[in-house]
Amino acid sequence: MLINYMIICNVFTIFVPEFQLSTNNMKGNTDILLIYTGGTIGMRKNHDTGALEAFDFNQLQANVPELTQFAYHIDTYSFNPPMDSSDMEPKFWRKLVEIIADNYNLYDGFVILHGTDTMAYTASALSFMLENLQKPVVLTGSQLPIGMLRTDGKENLITAIEIAAAKTEDGHSAVSEVCIFFENQLLRGNRTTKINAEGFNAFRSYNYPSLATAGTHIKYNHNAILHHQGGQLTPHYKFDTNVLTLTLFPGIQENVVKRVLGIEGLKAVVLKTYGSGNAPQKKWLVDTLKEAQQRGIVVVNISQCLTGSVEMQRYETGLHLLDAGVISGHDCTVESVLTKLMFLLGEGKAADEITRLMNTPLCGEFTL
Numbered sequence: 372m373l374i375n376y377m378i379i380c381n382v383f384t385i386f387v388p389e390f391q392l393s394t395n396n397m398k399g400n401t402d403i404l405l406i407y408t409g410g411t412i413g414m415r416k417n418h419d420t421g422a423l424e425a426f427d428f429n430q431l432q433a434n435v436p437e438l439t440q441f442a443y444h445i446d447t448y449s450f451n452p453p454m455d456s457s458d459m460e461p462k463f464w465r466k467l468v469e470i471i472a473d474n475y476n477l478y479d480g481f482v483i484l485h486g487t488d489t490m491a492y493t494a495s496a497l498s499f500m501l502e503n504l505q506k507p508v509v510l511t512g513s514q515l516p517i518g519m520l521r522t523d524g525k526e527n528l529i530t531a532i533e534i535a536a537a538k539t540e541d542g543h544s545a546v547s548e549v550c551i552f553f554e555n556q557l558l559r560g561n562r563t564t565k566i567n568a569e570g571f572n573a574f575r576s577y578n579y580p581s582l583a584t585a586g587t588h589i590k591y592n593h594n595a596i597l598h599h600q601g602g603q604l605t606p607h608y609k610f611d612t613n614v615l616t617l618t619l620f621p622g623i624q625e626n627v628v629k630r631v632l633g634i635e636g637l638k639a640v641v642l643k644t645y646g647s648g649n650a651p652q653k654k655w656l657v658d659t660l661k662e663a664q665q666r667g668i669v670v671v672n673i674s675q676c677l678t679g680s681v682e683m684q685r686y687e688t689g690l691h692l693l694d695a696g697v698i699s700g701h702d703c704t705v706e707s708v709l710t711k712l713m714f715l716l717g718e719g720k721a722a723d724e725i726t727r728l729m730n731t732p733l734c735g736e737f738t739l
């Protein structure tokens with residue numbers, strides 16, 4: 372099986388992806404593409420520095436002999452060199468979407484091995500970029516390298532492949548959206564946040580139920596999984612990164628907020644407020660936000676609370692933000708709002724269209 376690979380532009384001069392296909396033609400008729408980007412799952416200790424460094428996919432594969440036991444045909448594609456996900460950028464999201472779109476008809480499902488640090492950002496970004504996705508794209512990784520005895524990587528990888536291959540009785544993919552599988556839970560990608568730097572249970576979806584739970588059986592929550600209307604996969608590639616997050620705190624200074632919102636080229640701000648979307652009732656804050664909005668800057672209100680939704684009309688301290696033209700971020704994650712804004716700006720949408728689309732779930736990223 373061949374994958375079309377094109378070097379689209381010279382942004383990949385550092386990470387020139389190279390094919391490392393391990394094809395087992397004797398296997399059944401379920402085809403999975405396993406894309407290895409890097410992350411702890413494929414790292415080992417540098418004995419000089421003591422820090423974890425990435426190693427290549429062949430070594431990763433050598434640590435998971437179980438991969439050859441699947442009744443599926445699994446091809447692999449590796450970023451070369453693999454990366455720590457702290458180095459993740461939109462150009463690599465583009466690369467992932469390009470790989471998936473070019474090979475969409477050849478595979479039943481896609482598994483992406485990714486570092487945990489920015490996995491939720493990548494999952495959110497891909498969910499917007501892969502419009503009309505009707506196949507599973509499952510991201511996973513691990514907290515301990517796969518070569519370590521107590522690794523969580525093997526189980527995560529093996530179950531992620533099972534999920535990517537799973538079909539309903541009528542032959543459709545059991546899950547057809549971008550999701551994260553980690554420590555027994557399958558979560559919607561654009562609802563997920565990394566919450567633990569140590570524990571195996573590293574991800575949470577606070578405002579949306581799990582899509583599946585893996586125990587002795589993998590139990591799918593069919594009511595929670597996205598159902599599609601049909602239509603062809605439409606990949607999107609553009610992002611505009613002129614965005615930032617601004618976290619409110621008691622004592623935040625007027626000159627700081629004014630300077631931040633005055634940054635040249637700034638197009639959108641994710642304002643992290645209190646509780647159900649509340650902010651100090653200072654006139655300078657409302658005036659600064661109004662003035663930013665008049666300059667075409669989109670401001671989206673997200674709560675610093677992990678559970679629950681923004682409701683600006685609930686308290687007076689939220690109402691004045693509504694009056695200043697601030698948009699509700701509903702019960703979205705920060706990762707989802709940021710990537711959605713970068714995506715909509717990249718698509719060249721005007722501020723009023725962005726406002727409309729921020730209030731419209733594109734792929735289950737918030738609850739209406």
Ligand code: ASP
Nearest residue numbers: 410411455456486487488
């Ligand atoms: N720094 C690593 C990464 O995100 C952490 C991990 O994979 O868990 O690539």
